[in-house]
Amino acid sequence: MSAALHRAIVRDGRRIRVELRPTPRPVAGEVLLAPQTAGLCGTDLQMLRGLRGDPAPVIGHEGSALVVAAGPDADPALAPGTRVVVNPTHPDDPSFLLGHHVDGLLQERTLIPQSAVRAGLVTPLPQSLAPGDLAALLEPLATVRYAFSVLERMGVGTLAVFGDGTVGHLAVRAAGRLLGPGVRTVHVHRTDAGRAWSEHRAHRADVLLTAAEGGEALRAAVGDAPAAVLLATPRDATLRCLETAVRAVPGELVVDLLGGLPADATSPLLPGVELAAVRAANCGGRPAVPRIARALTDTGAPVRLFGHRGVAERHLRDAAAELAAAPERYRDLVTHVADLDEAADIMRHLAAHRDRTWRGRRLIKLAVRVAPDRSAVPTTPAPTASAV
Structure with a gap:
């Protein structure tokens, strides 16, 4: 009997193509997934660009x-047919980082190892929260949602969001619903093209820069209200944007270092602060009460800083509930939908060009419809791993 195969978008250096790969069978504690919809994010682009x-x-x-198959001793809540979302960051096992250290979702079958399953990183989604392309x-x-769970306790009057990628736009869209209608939003874009795209959106920020x-x-734009800054920025821009905010915002500032940072990142504006360590202090939703660093700028102004790698299960469930409750608030952020073959073409374009335009439209979020035939995926429990 020939081995089962599945299609995957595979990168090899700068080469990106759709290939057939052997389909693994789950062993003890593992689960095999059939990705339905997968997104492409900023860190994915950094990998594609080397x-x-x-x-x-x-x-x-x-x-x-x-879930299409489960190995012996797998969590019974993850029976075949269960719709799930995978938390990509393991709080205790750095060897598991989905799509970075282990193979990710841009393929028709993805194996999730026992350590990730036992850590609760595979979360069942009720059918009522199944978000389709919004996944x-x-x-x-x-x-x-993680960032706002911290900020909502700080009496923020103005939220300044740096970054015009997916996370930046999501933060602007979600602020009114999750931080309260009284919070004013300022959206700082990387380029004029990014600002121009936002200007025509129904759910844009109060101020665009x-x-x-x-x-x-x-x-x-910030004024005198208590202010917070969310840095939804790539690794090579976070420090520069942080320094802009520290210099510009009067009074005590709260900063979320959501974007990436070099491992040795420091700033003369924040003497003695190891910024990467601040960001890494919260991982995978732990600790339950997030760590927040207090510091003084070089001029003596107080700053509170926190960051986070990954989220907890509750944040994923909250996100699914939010998308189900207000889908039209977020739907236009999924600017492009593609199958595996077109997605590979888009990825090749993005790997070679800084231009974020595809087929005449600015790309914010690409949703890849991975499943070739959704009706072929089991929707009822299967007793063994033979359902590959």
Whole structure:
């Protein structure tokens, strides 16, 4: 009997193509998933462009899937047919980082190892919360929900969001619903093209800026209300945006270092603060009460900083509930939907160009419909791992 095969988008250096790969069978404690919808994010682009050394040939850590087979001793809540979302970051096992260190969701079958299953990283989703193509927004919206779970206790009057990728837009969209209708939003875009896209959205921020407008424009936009800054920025931009915010915002500032940072990141504006350590202090939703660092700027102004890698199960469930409750608030962020073959074409384009336009439209979030035939995926429990 020939071995089962499945299709996957595989990267090998700068080469990206759809290939057939052997389909694994789950052993003790493992589950095999059929990804339904997967998203492409900023860290994925960094890997495609050779800016990160993560080894997984199959990327993709955002989306939803169905369980198609479970090994012996697997969690009974993860029976075949169960719709799930995978938390990509293991709080205790750094060897598991979905789509970075282990093969991700941009393939028709993905094996989740026992350590991740036992840690509760595979979360069942009720059918009422199944978000379709919006599943590409589940994990990034969960990171926003995590950030807001901290900020909502701090009496924020103005939220300034740096970054015009998916997370930045999600933070702006979610702020009114999750932080309260009285919170004013300022959205700082990387480019004029990003700002122009936002200007035509129904759910745009109260104030739109570009990074080139600088600190004076930000100071005027923030005003005197208690302010927080969310840095939804790539690794090479986070420090610069942080320094802009520290210089521009008067009074005590709260900063979420959501974006990536170099391992040795420091700033003369924040003497003695190891920024990467602040960001890494909260991982996978732990500790239950997030760690927040207090510091003084070089001019003596107080700053509170926190960050986070990954989220907890509750944040993923909250994100699914939010997408189900207000889908039209977020739907236009999924600007492109593709199958595996077109997704590979898009990924090749993005790997070679900084341009975020595909087929004449700015790309915010790509949702990849991975499943070739959803009706072929089991929807009732199967007793053994033979359902591969």
